[in-house]
Amino acid sequence: xxxxxVYGPPISPAVSRVLACLLEKDVxxxxxNIDMSKAQHKSPDFLKIQVASPPPLLLxxxxxxxxxxxxxxxxxxxxxxxxxxxxxxxxxxxxICDKYADRGNRSLLGRRGGGLVERAHVExxxxxxxxxxxxxxxTLVFQLAFAPQMGLPQDPAAIVLNEGKLAKVLDVYERQLQxxxxxxxDEFSLADLSHLxxxxxxxxxxxxxxxxxxxxxxxxxxEISMRPSWQKVVEMQRTPPA
Amino acid sequence: xxxxxVYGPPISPAVSRVLACLLEKDVxxxxxNIDMSKAQHKSPDFLKIQVASPPPLLLxxxxxxxxxxxxxxxxxxxxxxxxxxxxxxxxxxxxICDKYADRGNRSLLGRRGGGLVERAHVExxxxxxxxxxxxxxxTLVFQLAFAPQMGLPQDPAAIVLNEGKLAKVLDVYERQLQxxxxxxxDEFSLADLSHLxxxxxxxxxxxxxxxxxxxxxxxxxxEISMRPSWQKVVEMQRTPPA
Numbered sequence: 463x464x465x466x467x468v469y470g471p472p473i474s475p476a477v478s479r480v481l482a483c484l485l486e487k488d489v490x491x492x493x494x495n496i497d498m499s500k501a502q503h504k505s506p507d508f509l510k511i512q513v514a515s516p517p518p519l520l521l522x523x524x525x526x527x528x529x530x531x532x533x534x535x536x537x538x539x540x541x542x543x544x545x546x547x548x549x550x551x552x553x554x555x556x557x558i559c560d561k562y563a564d565r566g567n568r569s570l571l572g573r574r575g576g577g578l579v580e581r582a583h584v585e586x587x588x589x590x591x592x593x594x595x596x597x598x599x600x601t602l603v604f605q606l607a608f609a610p611q612m613g614l615p616q617d618p619a620a621i622v623l624n625e626g627k628l629a630k631v632l633d634v635y636e637r638q639l640q641x642x643x644x645x646x647x648d649e650f651s652l653a654d655l656s657h658l659x660x661x662x663x664x665x666x667x668x669x670x671x672x673x674x675x676x677x678x679x680x681x682x683x684x685e686i687s688m689r690p691s692w693q694k695v696v697e698m699q700r701t702p703p704a
Numbered sequence: 705x706x707x708x709x710v711y712g713p714p715i716s717p718a719v720s721r722v723l724a725c726l727l728e729k730d731v732x733x734x735x736x737n738i739d740m741s742k743a744q745h746k747s748p749d750f751l752k753i754q755v756a757s758p759p760p761l762l763l764x765x766x767x768x769x770x771x772x773x774x775x776x777x778x779x780x781x782x783x784x785x786x787x788x789x790x791x792x793x794x795x796x797x798x799x800i801c802d803k804y805a806d807r808g809n810r811s812l813l814g815r816r817g818g819g820l821v822e823r824a825h826v827e828x829x830x831x832x833x834x835x836x837x838x839x840x841x842x843t844l845v846f847q848l849a850f851a852p853q854m855g856l857p858q859d860p861a862a863i864v865l866n867e868g869k870l871a872k873v874l875d876v877y878e879r880q881l882q883x884x885x886x887x888x889x890d891e892f893s894l895a896d897l898s899h900l901x902x903x904x905x906x907x908x909x910x911x912x913x914x915x916x917x918x919x920x921x922x923x924x925x926x927e928i929s930m931r932p933s934w935q936k937v938v939e940m941q942r943t944p945p946a
Contacts, residue, residue: 534876535836546821550831557824579788582799589792592834594777634776 466491470538472698475603475659476551477539481698482655483555485691488566493698496538552592555652569649580647587638587645587653594634598627599660606667625669632672632679639678644686654686662687662696708733712780714940717845717901718793719781723940724897725797727933730808735940738780794834797894811891822889829880829887829895836876840869841902848909867911874914874921881920886928896928904929904938 466489470477484491533540533549540547541554543561548554559571572580601624605616638645645653661683665673673683686692708731712719726733775782775791782789783796785803790796801813814822843866847858880887887895903925907915915925928934 534880535832535873546824548824548828550828550835553824553827553831556827557820560820560823578799578802581802582788582790582795585795585798586790586792589795589834590777592831593792593838596835597839631777638776 465544467494467542468492469494469496469540469542471495472695472701474538475600475663476537478659478662478695478699479551479656480539480541480554480558481695482658482691483558483570483652485694486567486570486655486689487558487562489558489562552588552652552656555656559652567650570652570655572646572651573649583646584651584653587651588656590631590634590645591653591656594631595628595657596660598624598631599664602628602667602669603660603663606669607663625672628664628672632676635682636676636678639682644682650686650689654682655691658686658692658695662692707786709736709784710734711736711738711782711784713737714937714943716780717842717905718779720901720904720937720941721793721898722781722783722796722800723937724900724933725800725812725894727936728809728812728897728931729800729804731800731804794830794898797898801894809892812894812897814888814893815891825888826893826895829893830898832873832876832887833895833898836873837870837899838902840866840873841906844870844909844911845902845905848911849905867914870906870914874918877924878918878920881924886924892928892931896924897933900928900934900937904934 466484468477468480468484468491472478472481472493472495481491481493535549537549539551539554540549541557542548543557546557548557556571563574568574569576570584572582572584601620605621605624608614609616635645642648644650661673665683674680708726710719710722710726710733714720714723714735714737723733723735777791779791781793781796782791783799784790785799788799790799798813805816810816811818812826814824814826843862847863847866850856851858877887884890886892903915907925916922
C-alpha cells in the first residue's frame, strides 16, 4: 500500500503529467478520480473537494474514503504523500523526483552526479514548457479535444492563432533537438516528460503535422511517447472510471 | 570580479527577477545591458546577440566585450556563471539558490534543514506565479507600462479582461496570506520574490487598488517590496544605461 495519492481524472493533462512522473519513478500510488463537473460548483474560487464515495480502483484502494482537498485555483491534481499535500503539477513532479531520488528513473532532474548544471538545464527547458509551450498548446487541447467532448463549439480563430504560436515554439525545439537527443541533453528528463500530455491531445486532435513536419521534433516525439510510463498513462485515460 | 553575468535591461521584468535573486543571495555580478530593439531584428527566432561595444558599468566591468549569447526564444535575460549559460528567469533563480546555497538569504527555496517539503511549498507557489499570476499580469505590464513608452495604443478591453483574471488570482492569494506571512510559509522565498517585477509595474501603472483593496495582499506587498534587494533593483531600473 503506497502512501502517495493523486486526486483527479487521468484525462486531465496536469494529472497525467504527475502520473507519468510517478510511473517513471516506480512509485506506487493510489489514484482517486474526481468528477470535476460535479465538484466545481461547490466553491469556484477555493475548491474543497469532498471525496465521499469509495474511489475507483486503479492501482490500489485508498484506505481513506472521505477527504477534504484544498485546490486553491480549482485545478487538479491534488497530491498527497503521507502528511504533505501539494498542488501544481510541475511542482509535484519536482517533489517526486527529489523525494524518490533513488527509485526508478534517476535522471529526470539531471543524472545523479551530474550536478547543479544538469539540473539547471532540465529546469530551463521545463520552464520553456511551462512558459512558451503550454499557453498555446493548452488552448489547442481545449479547442481540439475537450470542447467537442463537452458539446461546445470550436473557435476556429483561436485554433489558427495558437497553432501559429505553437509552430514558432516547435521551431525552437527543432533547433535544440538537432543538437541533442532530448531537450536538456542526452537523457530523457522531466522537461521532455512535461510535454507529453498536451502533445498527445494535439496530435489526437488532428494536428500531428505540427510534430511530423519537423524532423527532429518528430524523432523526439516518437521516442518520448513510446516510453512504457506514458503508454500506461494513455491506457489509464482510456479506462472508464469505475 | 564576479564570475556571474546577467545580460539584459533591468527594466525587463524577467531580468529584474534574476537581479533581485542575486542581490538577496549577496552574489556579486556583472550586468550587461542590451538594447533589445536593436538586437531582435538580427534573428527573430533563434536570437544570437552580439555584444560588441563596451557594456555599461553597473557593478563591475565585464572582462569580455564580445559575446554571442543564445536566447532560443529571443527573450532576456541570458545568464552566465563561469562556463554555464542559462535562459528562463525562474530556472536561473533556482540555479542561483542551489549554487550559492551558503550565501546571503538561505531560505529562498525553503529553510536550510527545512527539507524537501519546504522546498516543495516554495515550488508550488512559484508555479502558481508562473502559471496563474504571470499570464494576466504580463499582459497588464505591457498594456500599462510598455505600450505607452513605445508609443503604442493601449487596448482597454485587454486591460479590463486581464484585470479581472488577476483579481481572481489575488483573491486566492488573499486567503493564503491570511494563513501565512508569505506565500509559502513564514519566510520570504523565491515564490514571493518572483511576483515583484510585474506587481511593481501594475501598481506604477495606476492599478494599486488590485493590491491595496485586499488586506493581506496589501500587507504582503508592503513587506516584500521594501526589501533592500528589490529597492536596489528599482534604483537600477531608474538609472539610464551608460
